Amino acid sequence: MLEEFTKETGIKVNYDVFDSNEVLQTKLLAGNTGYDVVVPSASFLELQIKAGVFQKLDKSKLPNWGNLDKGILERVGRHDPGNQYAVNHMWGTTAIGYNVKKVKAIDPNAPVDSWALLLDPKWSSKFKSCGISVLDAPDEVVGIILAYLGKDPNSENLDDLKAAEDVLMKLRPNVRMIHSSQYIDSLANGDICVSLGWSGDILQAKSRAEEAKQGVEIALSVPKEGTIIWFDMYAIPADAPHPGNAHAFINFMMKPEVAAANSNFVHYANGNAASVPLLDPAVRNDPGVYPPPEVMNKLFPNLARSADYTRALNRTWTRFTTGK
Template sequence: MHRFVLLACLLLPALLLPRAAAAETVLNVYNWSDYIDPAVIARFEAQTGIRIRYDVYDSLETLEGKLSAGRSGYDIVVPTSEPTFARLVRAGALQPLDRARIPNWRNLDPALMQRVAATDPGNRFGAIYLWGTVGLGVRLDRVRALWPEAPLTGGLDLLLKPENAARLASCGLAVIDSATDVLPSVLAWLGKDPNSADPADLRAAEQALLAIRPHLRAIPGSGAMLDMLASGEICAALTYSGDVIQAAARAREAGKGVELRYLVPPGGAHLWFDMLAVPADAPNPAAAFAFIDFLLQPEIMAAITSKVRYPNAVPASRPLVAEAVREDPNVYPPEAALAHAFVPGTPAQGAERLRSRLWNRFRTGR
């Protein structure tokens, strides 16, 4: 008898283990690199018992390719509103958000949500996570050493004028590897419509990029760009605002004399929004809605903005953001700057093909 009891005691854990493993809820998140406070993930897991599997990408093209193939296995993705999020909405690749399961939706800024409503009528498929602009990151100490009179108020002139790029090439120049985020800014710099599908306008943008291509040290993804800026490997880069602001903070912590500044194009910057979205075939949408609701709490969004130095769309979070971040006009641009900013639309298919071929020629330098 005692042997049967002993055997049952030995077998019971083995019988229960598969059931316990099967009951574990896993949330699969696919987000930009360096784009969340790890403490937020730990807090969500502790509060809900849901385990997060967190993967990262460093370009919109990578994200879109993964989702377009179908069955990505992700429950949460963070595409930029234009054009990736817009294309995914039109392709039926995302599912509507269940607002009943996201009561903290009420915390979102209606004015900012209206900015993405053209892409997502009624804001059915996405909530703004973080946002920012595209501009110029400059290592001031190196630029001033090479060129004391460098035009630091002329927006993208410092990089996009070939004679300026040639003058600064020795200290390292870079352009973020994203046609989606670079071409609208180049078109605007040329005085053209950022959404232009005119082949002549796109040729002009290509010529402008090819003119500086010999002077570039790199065309990196976002993660690599951040590292190159923080280490001082490059002195001027066309990239995301938060990359520069994060890199500047890292450089200050390292204490090696790398001084970075973010320059917003004075004529109007490319404004973008990264959206919390749920793929149509998400394996666990209920956990995804719970995570979105968790993120939209003011104290949680404040922690994320304080960590990654990108602004969020929850106004009640701002007083809770670290003061150095909250008061930085590069993180939270003045209203006047936002009024002049543009949100690019989604190129038509023909224009998209032209842009893709243009970008490939730019990357290869021919």
């Protein structure tokens, strides 16, 4: 895809990958990254916009803007009011990935369509021996627990956080892995059997398991209590050396055929309505990638939290990871 962009525009692309949003954010906050385009998640972007990291998009240089999905634009607007700074690249959910056979063998009635599978100790204790993994993402996991408890997932109330911590501490003895990338392999090769993970990663584990032909079957479930919808966003740093090229790049990525090819490749949904007819039917019709409307209605954003709440949240998270 990058080669095609170079062929079309003559602009050469240097491509860096970050292992986490936190690392990218730290670089951006330090300034002078030299990047023309960066792709943070929307919850991080929200704070970075406030810190003055980005420049406003010049929409006259983005003629493909009309291809974007109105619903996604509106949801992204919760993070970037008025869609002034960023364009959606891909989006997905935070969901449950599980080993179908192992879970069925332990209990055929296990509630795989509910967060209770992980958050109710009655169930999590049953899957302890076959392995549970949780994302190392405090804001997302706590947000999901708050939704499970029937509270506002973006609450900054410390009593709500305490209630979520109680759920976390009961989950802790049954968790083997708290990590945001190792679980893909572990799920695929059967070392872990229930994961709280990102939709695209779970689908990746599923296809790796199919390729390995070891009899491991992975399924993705978006729990009925609702979950986080997250967005990876294109944005241009305020100090970008070539803002013109940056706009050309983002505009190129907004072409329907380019967005469709990206989604077909990584199995994530994109925010480009014009690309949907061009998608591989296996991607378009996968409820794990494009959830049906009744599920879409239950998805909530993961908004940026205040510095004080973030500190309290991460302290809670340390107590969870260390189990004390």
